[in-house]
Amino acid sequence: MVGAATCGRAAGAQNITKVIRDELASRQIEATVIEVGCMGHCYAEPLVLIQKPDNPTICYGYVSEGLASMLVREFIAGDDPCIEFALAAMEVNDFIPTFEDFPRGMVEKKVVMQHCGIIDPENIDHYIANGGYEALAKAIHKSGEEVVSEIKTSGLRGRGGAGFPTGVKWETCRQFKEDVKYVICNADEGDPGAFMDRTLLESNPHQVLEGLALAAHAVGASKGYLYIRAEYPLAVERIEKAINQAEESGLLGESILGTDFNLTLEIFQGSGAFVCGEETALIASMEGEPGIPRHRPPFPAEAGLWGKPTVINNVKTLSYIPHIIRKGADWFRETGTPDSPGTAVFALAGKVINTGLVEVPMGVTLSQLVYDVGSGIDGGKQFKAVQIGGPSGGCLPESFLETAIDFDSLNQAGAMMGSGGMVVMDEDDCMVEIARYFLDFTQNESCGKCTFCRLGTKQMLEILERITKGEGALEDIDTLLNLAKNVKTGSLCNLGKTAPNPVLSTLKHFRNEYEAHITEGRCPSLMCLNLIAYYILPDKCERSCDACIGSCPVESIFSNEDRIKVVDQEKCVKCKSCMDACPPQYSAVVKLSPPELVQEKENDNG
Amino acid sequence: MKLTNEEKTAAIETSLRVLSNYNQEKGSLIPTLQQIQNELGYVPSPAMEVVAEHFNVMKVDVYSIVTFYNQFRLTPPGKNQVKVCMGTACHMRGGNIIMDSWKRRLEIDCGETSEDREFSLDRVACVGCCTQAPVTLINDEIHAKVTPTRVEGLLYAYQLDKDKENKKAGEDN
Ligand SMILES: Cc1cc2nc3c(=O)[nH]c(=O)nc-3n(C[C@H](O)[C@H](O)[C@H](O)COP(=O)(O)O)c2cc1C
Ligand code: SF4
Ligand code: SF4
Ligand code: FES
Numbered sequence: 001m002v003g004a005a006t007c008g009r010a011a012g013a014q015n016i017t018k019v020i021r022d023e024l025a026s027r028q029i030e031a032t033v034i035e036v037g038c039m040g041h042c043y044a045e046p047l048v049l050i051q052k053p054d055n056p057t058i059c060y061g062y063v064s065e066g067l068a069s070m071l072v073r074e075f076i077a078g079d080d081p082c083i084e085f086a087l088a089a090m091e092v093n094d095f096i097p098t099f100e101d102f103p104r105g106m107v108e109k110k111v112v113m114q115h116c117g118i119i120d121p122e123n124i125d126h127y128i129a130n131g132g133y134e135a136l137a138k139a140i141h142k143s144g145e146e147v148v149s150e151i152k153t154s155g156l157r158g159r160g161g162a163g164f165p166t167g168v169k170w171e172t173c174r175q176f177k178e179d180v181k182y183v184i185c186n187a188d189e190g191d192p193g194a195f196m197d198r199t200l201l202e203s204n205p206h207q208v209l210e211g212l213a214l215a216a217h218a219v220g221a222s223k224g225y226l227y228i229r230a231e232y233p234l235a236v237e238r239i240e241k242a243i244n245q246a247e248e249s250g251l252l253g254e255s256i257l258g259t260d261f262n263l264t265l266e267i268f269q270g271s272g273a274f275v276c277g278e279e280t281a282l283i284a285s286m287e288g289e290p291g292i293p294r295h296r297p298p299f300p301a302e303a304g305l306w307g308k309p310t311v312i313n314n315v316k317t318l319s320y321i322p323h324i325i326r327k328g329a330d331w332f333r334e335t336g337t338p339d340s341p342g343t344a345v346f347a348l349a350g351k352v353i354n355t356g357l358v359e360v361p362m363g364v365t366l367s368q369l370v371y372d373v374g375s376g377i378d379g380g381k382q383f384k385a386v387q388i389g390g391p392s393g394g395c396l397p398e399s400f401l402e403t404a405i406d407f408d409s410l411n412q413a414g415a416m417m418g419s420g421g422m423v424v425m426d427e428d429d430c431m432v433e434i435a436r437y438f439l440d441f442t443q444n445e446s447c448g449k450c451t452f453c454r455l456g457t458k459q460m461l462e463i464l465e466r467i468t469k470g471e472g473a474l475e476d477i478d479t480l481l482n483l484a485k486n487v488k489t490g491s492l493c494n495l496g497k498t499a500p501n502p503v504l505s506t507l508k509h510f511r512n513e514y515e516a517h518i519t520e521g522r523c524p525s526l527m528c529l530n531l532i533a534y535y536i537l538p539d540k541c542e543r544s545c546d547a548c549i550g551s552c553p554v555e556s557i558f559s560n561e562d563r564i565k566v567v568d569q570e571k572c573v574k575c576k577s578c579m580d581a582c583p584p585q586y587s588a589v590v591k592l593s594p595p596e597l598v599q600e601k602e603n604d605n606g
Numbered sequence: 607m608k609l610t611n612e613e614k615t616a617a618i619e620t621s622l623r624v625l626s627n628y629n630q631e632k633g634s635l636i637p638t639l640q641q642i643q644n645e646l647g648y649v650p651s652p653a654m655e656v657v658a659e660h661f662n663v664m665k666v667d668v669y670s671i672v673t674f675y676n677q678f679r680l681t682p683p684g685k686n687q688v689k690v691c692m693g694t695a696c697h698m699r700g701g702n703i704i705m706d707s708w709k710r711r712l713e714i715d716c717g718e719t720s721e722d723r724e725f726s727l728d729r730v731a732c733v734g735c736c737t738q739a740p741v742t743l744i745n746d747e748i749h750a751k752v753t754p755t756r757v758e759g760l761l762y763a764y765q766l767d768k769d770k771e772n773k774k775a776g777e778d779n
Contacts, residue, residue: 356737
């Protein structure tokens with residue numbers, strides 16, 4: 001089995017698949033090669049799983065072409081499992097540890113990701129063999145009311161960001177006695193840095209379809225849509241196949257499983273506007289309008305698509321449904337915290353060693369995520385903060401590492417669960433720049449309907465830009481706080497209401513960094529391009545080494561009369577190539593902030 | 607950018623063909639535009655006129671949709687489409703520096719197509735390979751851990767391919 005979700009493909013999985021197929025063919029070995037989804041260990045892509053009779057299933061990581069053919073030769077054709085290249089075994093055995101034996105395994109608890117990466121997403125039988133569609137078969141003979149009540153008791157809260165109780169939403173929609181109702185799966189996932197919905201669609205599409213079918217049965221809808229962003233072609237392709245297979249098996253379509261329940265599902269491709277993830281904007285775009293949110297109430301559950309009662313749920317929310325129906329509300333409540341039961345899926349990125357996707361119980365601490373799951377900070381650097389919840393979230397500093405995270409604790413801390421994107425930052429990351437980055441994003445993506453969201457974020461962005469250029473004034477901080485308050489209250493949808501979060505949280509926890517930019521013209525993390533300069537230390541520069549000169553794309557490094565390399569500050573575009581190129585034993589290239597330091601140093605050197 | 611007469615004809619013909627598969631309900635408006643872009647690589651002005659007529663809306667309404675959604679392009683893409691990821695993880699690892707390198711080397715701005723139509727340059731928001739940041743897509747191939755020197759390298763490789771093609775074309779004649 002080869003991990004071939006988008007992340008695996010980027011790392012070369014398709015090539016690895018080919019190597020394995022060729023090698024098997026040339027040896028005339030009979031084996032099934034399956035392209036599966038993502039197990040979450042993205043840092044070690046490409047991943048290969050080998051299942052051989054009388055052996056534990058073993059997962060190999062960082063698979064190169066050479067290793068791929070070696071595995072076929074030594075393990076499949078011979079009997080050496082090449083333990084030294086194994087990442088872990090999938091089941092307990094005597095010689096290779098399993099994923100559960102690592103610190104990450106202690107924290108991780110898979111529910112919706114349980115079968116990701118180990119079943120064939122394009123084969124409905126794999127899903128069924130693992131208990132798939134059992135929940136639908138069970139629930140279809142119950143009334144919609146019973147299903148709604150089970151979900152209500154489970155305490156499931158929507159995973160699309162706001163954490164609204166799913167059962168309550170369904171109940172509202174169910175109450176309306178209309179002939180036509182809709183269910184929609186929200187797979188727009190516009191957050192930069194978030195890829196968990198995509199992974200679920202690519203790795204276990206039937207799980208989402210079953211959840212959507214259960215939602216339709218519960219509220220009495222017979223038409224459903226999956227709103228998938230067009231940037232996710234593989235997800236669209238796999239969902240399309242899954243719908244066809246489910247229809248052929250009588251699990252979707254007319255009189256499902258011989259009952260009078262009908263459901264047709266269709267894919268609608270989103271077109272790349274972040275605000276369209278907001279449910280009323282999503283509906284507008286399906287109706288052929290620009291995706292502009294409208295006032296709620298009425299909520300979509302009362303009057304949604306084409307004015308009909310409509311349930312909209314996130315991919316993850318729907319993926320939990322079959323499990324809850326199958327194993328019961330009490331089982332679901334065993335995990336997580338009383339107010340946020342169940343698990344949460346996080347996309348861990350940034351400066352941790354083991355990036356990837358992880359599913360953990362609600363209520364784990366940030367430090368468990370960063371250190372146990374992520375194995376800590378890359379390159380021996382100092383941890384600085386976690387940016388959580390994407391553009392609507394905030395930055396939490398070290399003092400929050402022991403906070404148990406769930407919907408409410410994160411809101412209290414000034415961040416948000418959002419969709420679960422988590423970016424870890426170290427000492428080299430500038431918090432002012434991060435705030436500027438997210439504001440640039442929201443400013444760009446604002447639909448422009450509300451004055452505060454449109455103009456307030458623009459003004460905040462301008463201030464932040466000035467500060468990162470060293471042109472800020474101390475009053476700017478108060479202006480920012482003021483604007484933040486107004487944008488929060490003056491915006492209609494959550495894009496505007498949460499846009500100031502990154503600014504507020506960085507101001508709260510890292511105010512000193514703002515002040516250093518403003519009063520000293522200095523970026524403490526040496527990140528803001530206008531406030532740094534590249535400088536070559538004369539006493540460290542190895543005179544005959546030309547590595548930096550060759551690396552500079554704008555030819556701004558020259559040798560002076562002592563054959564020491566010097567950076568022409570006028571020409572330098574601050575691309576860092578020279579710093580990377582300078583051999584580690586010299587490390588002669590440094591960044592200085594403020595840039596005036598260069599002049600001082602040069603004067604010192606005569 | 608001026609469209610040639612052939613481009614105009616192609617735009618109208620393709621749009622009419624795409625539209626023949628869709629009814630006039632407004633819910634089909636965006637899917638038809640997506641289909642047109644899939645086939646032509648962009649949504650040219652003549653296509654918008656045809657679409658507006660089919661759905662019985664004003665041309666500015668179609669225009670406002672095409673400009674609202676990031677997915678749609680108004681100008682033909684280059685033969686090679688360069689897209690730089692500007693997502694969070696890539697940004698943290700210098701995505702903007704990579705964007706600058708491409709701008710400098712291709713001598714165009716983000717969102718533009720070079721005069722010879724060989725290259726167009728765009729930004730994307732996260733392609734889901736954050737672990738490989740910063741990334742650049744060339745056509746549909748993802749290049750991981752890009753540096754300014756790799757930008758040079760990638761362009762050089764493209765130049766070599768092109769020279770080979772030209773040489774081959776020369777031999778074939
Ligand atoms: C600006 C904005 C963007 C959003 N993007 C998404 C998204 O990409 N995916 C998603 O499921 N929900 C998104 N939401 C939340 C949805 O509006 C909605 O709450 C959610 O889809 C409901 O599903 P749930 O109850 O299962 O969480 C977004 C909200 C806002 C304000
Ligand atoms: S808050 Fe912003 S994005 Fe939301 S409706 Fe208002 S202007 Fe549009
Ligand atoms: S930072 Fe880049 S542009 Fe500046 S001197 Fe170094 S290599 Fe040249
Ligand atoms: S941020 Fe660039 S791939 Fe995710």
